[in-house]
Amino acid sequence: xxxxxxxxxxxxxxxxxxxxxxxxxxxxxxxxxxxxxxxxxxxxxxxxxxxxxxxxxxxxxxxxxxxxxxxxxxxxxxxxxxxxxxxxxxxxxxxxxxxxxxxxxxxxxxxxxx
Amino acid sequence: xxxxxxxxxxxxxxxxxxxxxxxxxxxxxxxxxxxxxxxxxxxxxxxxxxxxxxxxxxxxxxxxxxxxxxxxxxxxxxxxxxxxxxxxxxxxxxxxxxxxxxxxxxxxxxxxxxxxxxxxxxxxxxxxxxxxxxxxxxxxxxxxxxxxxxxxxxxxxxxxxxxxxxxxxxxxxxxxxxxxxxxxxxxxxxxxxxxxxxxxxxxxxxxxxxxxxxxxxxxxxxxxxxxxxxxxxxxxxxxxxxxxxxxxxxxxxxxxxxxxxxxxxxxxxxxxxxxxxxxxxxxxxxxxxxxxxxxxxxxxxxxxxxxxxxxxxxxxxxxxxxxxxxxxxxxxxxxxxxxxxxx
Numbered sequence: 471x472x473x474x475x476x477x478x479x480x481x482x483x484x485x486x487x488x489x490x491x492x493x494x495x496x497x498x499x500x501x502x503x504x505x506x507x508x509x510x511x512x513x514x515x516x517x518x519x520x521x522x523x524x525x526x527x528x529x530x531x532x533x534x535x536x537x538x539x540x541x542x543x544x545x546x547x548x549x550x551x552x553x554x555x556x557x558x559x560x561x562x563x564x565x566x567x568x569x570x571x572x573x574x575x576x577x578x579x580x581x582x583x584x
Numbered sequence: 585x586x587x588x589x590x591x592x593x594x595x596x597x598x599x600x601x602x603x604x605x606x607x608x609x610x611x612x613x614x615x616x617x618x619x620x621x622x623x624x625x626x627x628x629x630x631x632x633x634x635x636x637x638x639x640x641x642x643x644x645x646x647x648x649x650x651x652x653x654x655x656x657x658x659x660x661x662x663x664x665x666x667x668x669x670x671x672x673x674x675x676x677x678x679x680x681x682x683x684x685x686x687x688x689x690x691x692x693x694x695x696x697x698x699x700x701x702x703x704x705x706x707x708x709x710x711x712x713x714x715x716x717x718x719x720x721x722x723x724x725x726x727x728x729x730x731x732x733x734x735x736x737x738x739x740x741x742x743x744x745x746x747x748x749x750x751x752x753x754x755x756x757x758x759x760x761x762x763x764x765x766x767x768x769x770x771x772x773x774x775x776x777x778x779x780x781x782x783x784x785x786x787x788x789x790x791x792x793x794x795x796x797x798x799x800x801x802x803x804x805x806x807x808x809x810x811x812x813x814x815x816x817x818x819x820x821x822x823x824x825x826x827x828x829x830x831x832x833x834x835x836x837x838x839x840x841x842x843x844x845x846x847x848x849x850x851x852x853x854x855x856x857x858x859x860x861x862x863x864x865x866x867x868x869x870x871x872x873x874x875x876x877x878x879x880x881x882x883x884x885x886x887x888x889x890x891x892x893x894x895x896x897x898x899x900x901x902x903x904x905x906x907x908x909x910x911x912x913x914x915x916x917x918x919x920x921x922x923x924x925x926x927x
Contacts, residue, residue, distance in 0.1 A: 480906035489905040502908050505898075507891055509905045514882050526876075526883040530904050532891045556877045556884050 471496060475539055475546040475554070477510060478503065486512055490531065490550060492539050507535045510553065533557060686767045697766045698778075701729070701737065703759075705771040709734055710741040721825045721852040728776035731824050783822045788813045827851040 472495040481487030488510040491503035508531035555562035686696040712718045724731045809818040834844035875886040894903035
């Protein structure tokens with residue numbers, strides 16, 4: 471049976487909280503997993519004394535175990551793939567396209583012509 | 585809709601059908617006419633006191649009670665209306681015997697309020713810690729104010745100063761009147777605010793123990809604590825400011841007070857620095873376990889944990905994440921859910 475690395479939703483209504491688990495693919499979402507390798511809190515939070523407005527998300531992860539499970543063929547779901555790729559355990563599935571930047575000389579030159 | 589006529593006025597109009605009276609007659613004329621009619625025809629008198637914007641009835645003149653009250657407000661009651669600052673309590677009743685300071689509720693003489701720190705005292709504490717950079721313990725010992733109270737004063741003062749800077753309006757009249765009611769301490773050296781050496785008495789130390797020891801053995805407070813239980817701390821360690829012990833010992837040894845004070849100041853400074861260092865190392869270790877990945881929208885903070893914490897059966901309390909097969913009592917009734925700490 472396929473072993474997956476996936477999220478199991480806990481928490482309450484409107485305040486999700488996930489366990490990052492290693493489980494058999496056919497088992498129920500919140501059933502007892504093979505192993506809990508971490509948690510993921512999807513609610514972005516602000517630092518108390520930080521006025522910049524930048525938010526952060528807290529993740530706990532046993533990186534060694536995650537590496538091991540990926541090494542023996544466990545298949546991360548898309549969300550977990552994204553998280554694991556942030557730490558560099560696997561290559562990112564979707565590479566974010568580089569942002570479009572207008573060529574530096576074009577805009578001022580056009581403005582001058584008009 | 586027909587114009588409404590008040591019942592008593594209607595009665596008046598019906599009872600005394602005088603050609604003078606009409607619904608457009610000004611009210612005082614009505615009253616006068618009614619008075620005249622009363623003498624001659626025994627009409628019920630008008631008894632209005634209420635005047636609405638649509639009513640033409642004049643209000644009655646002040647009643648005697650009302651008049652007396654106004655007179656009282658001008659004479660005896662002036663002190664209640666425009667109080668002199670510094671007067672302890674202003675309550676009606678037995679005004680000859682004003683309640684002394686501390687008795688905030690005159691009807692409950694058993695309740696005596698503890699003195700609170702005055703505005704100047706709080707400013708003094710804030711200045712000595714934040715401006716003169718004195719250690720918290722030294723300030724606490726100097727003014728005989730509990731460490732926790734000193735810390736609370738600092739926190740509140742920080743907010744107060746911030747609000748002042750932001751130009752927020754503060755409820756100063758409220759604070760002023762509350763401080764007038766309760767006894768206030770201005771923190772003078774001759775009047776200590778509160779005892780600062782109180783220690784928590786552990787239940788284990790309340791028992792009587794017969795402990796045979798050899799006569800030659802030196803039995804200290806630490807040994808006594810051990811006798812009560814392995815985890816019981818001796819009194820010297822339970823004090824909030826244990827440096828005061830060394831200070832007193834210095835004095836007993838015959839040191840000059842000035843030297844002893846200097847030693848005490850040094851010791852408290854060192855202890856404060858140690859605590860700060862310990863906290864710094866702790867936060868550095870915590871930071872070391874964290875990996876921050878910045879993306880466009882959020883910063884992802886990965887904390888390295890170990891799955892071994894789950895124990896052999898995987899059900900340990902220290903395991904990471906939501907636990908399986910165990911009730912999570914965060915919404916249980918009767919449990920206080922107010923957070924106990926502020927980040």
